[in-house]
Amino acid sequence: MAANSRLTIAVHALAWLALAQRQGRDQLTSDQVAASVNTNPVIIRRSLGDLRRAGLVSVRHGPGAGWSLARPPEEISLEEVYDAVERDPLFGMHHTEPNLECPVGKGIRPALGSIYGGAEQALRRELARTSIADVLRQTLRAG
C-alpha cells in the first residue's frame, strides 16, 4: 500500500497538542503544529479537520485561536484516530469485475470481503490498546 502517512501526521499533531496542554498552552495554531511536523499548515488543517469531525479535537476562531484536545489524551485511542483519517478499506477488491462464469470468480468477492473484515477488526483491536497519552509517553522516552 501505499505508504500512507495520514495516521502518522494525525498522531503527531495529537501528541504535540497533549504535550502543549500539559505545559499550560491550551491552544496551538496550525502553524505551530506544522513547525513540529515540518510540513505545510494546510496539511495540518486538513488532518485536524478530520479529527474535529470525529470529535477528537476542538477549534477556536479569531485571534488567539487554535486547536486543543476535545478529550483527555488517555481517552483518545489510535483506533479512533485511524477511523477519523483513513477512509478506504485496507485491501481493495478487483478493479474489474471477475469472470462470473468461473466458480472462483463468482464467489471470491464476498468470501474475501468477510476475511478482510476480520483482518481489519484485528488491526483496530490492536490500535485500540494504545492511547495518545501512551504515544506521548513512549515518544518522550525515545527522544
Next chain:
Amino acid sequence: MAANSRLTIAVHALAWLALAQRQGRDQLTSDQVAASVNTNPVIIRRSLGDLRRAGLVSVRHGPGAGWSLARPPEEISLEEVYDAVERDPLFGMHHTEPNLECPVGKGIRPALGSIYGGAEQALRRELARTSIADVLRQTLRAG
C-alpha cells in the same frame, strides 16, 4: 491507503489453482488465470512471480506449461501471501524529517515504529488463521 488489490489478485489466482488441481488440471497458464480474474495475463505473471519467489507456486516452461501450487492449499496461509506481494509497511512515516528541536518531533518516529510493528503483527496473526483451502471453501459456498 490506496485501495491496493494485489492481495486480492494473488489469492484469487491461488484459489483458482487449488480448484483446478482438485479437478485434475495440474497446470494453468497465465492466460487461463487471467480469464477468471478478468485482467491482463502480464498482471497475473507479475503476481504469480512474487508468489514463486516466495515458494508458494512453481512454474513449468515450454508447451503444456503453466503454474501449479507448490504446497497443498491447506498449508498456504494468507499471511504468507501477504508477505509475498506486499512490500511496503502498512503505515508510512513523515515524508520530511520532523523538527528535531521539538520533543515530539524528536521521539515520535521510534515510538510510532514500535506501535505500527505491533499493529502489523496483529494483522498478520489474523491472516495466518486463514488458508487458501479456507478461501476456496468459502468462495464455493458463496458462489
Next chain:
DNA sequence: CTGGCTGTAACGTCATCTGTTACAGGAGGT
C-alpha cells in the same frame, strides 16, 4: 471594525498501480 487564524478550493508535482504491447529466453515434443 480589524487582525489573525481557520476552512477549503484550485492547481502542480510526484509516486504508484493497472493495463498494454513487445520481445528475449527457456523447455518439452518431434
Next chain:
DNA sequence: ACCTCCTGTAACAGATGACGTTACAGCCAG
C-alpha cells in the same frame, strides 16, 4: 536441433491519489 508455446520482463500510457503550495472567503475575540 528445431518449433512452438509460454514465461519473464522491460517500456510506456493512463488513472488515481497524496503531498505541498497559493489564494481567498469566513469567522470571531478584542
